[in-house]
Amino acid sequence: MMFTPWRSALAYAAWVTLISWLTGTVVLTAESLAFGDNLGPTGPEPLMWCRDQAVFLVTCTTLLTLSRRLLSPLPRWRTVLIDGSLYMLALGIAGAAPYGSVSPGELLDAAALYSFFGLFTLQLPTAWCLSAWRSGKLDAVLKKRYTIDDEEQATPAM
Secondary structure (H helix, E strand, O other), X not given: OEEOOHHHHHHHHHHHHHHHHHHHHHHHHHHHHHOOOOOOOXXXXXXXXXXXXXXXXXXXXXXXXXXXXXXXXXXXXXXXXXXXXXXXXXXXXXXXXXXXXXXXXXXXXXXXXXXXXXXXXXXXXXXXXXXXXXXXXXXXXXXXXOOHHHHHHHOOOO
């Protein structure tokens, strides 16, 4: 049985999450500057934005780390499909989290909206490309299964 070590899975998840998040933030800032908008919300909202972004970074890194650690090593295309879906899920949850008191249908709409918004800020395409690139650098370790028969064979018969 093969698995990915924790350090390799965490490094993969950190690369995918942080670089794609930075890309989305830079593109959003450039769009705000190009259209003459404020760079961010004013008043107490910046603290909420920072909290929501921190929740996204921690949630997404945790999800991707667990997916690479718990699943056996996969081909790149399957890794991109699985981890891309988990990334979109984390992006939707972090975007819809402030609306926790509304109905489930509105939560799904908010999650879909934030995932769609991730396409226009190039956050999702960056995450997909990084997932394809970094999945080739994941370490795979063979885990030996010990059975009673192996131990009995290892002892010499007298």
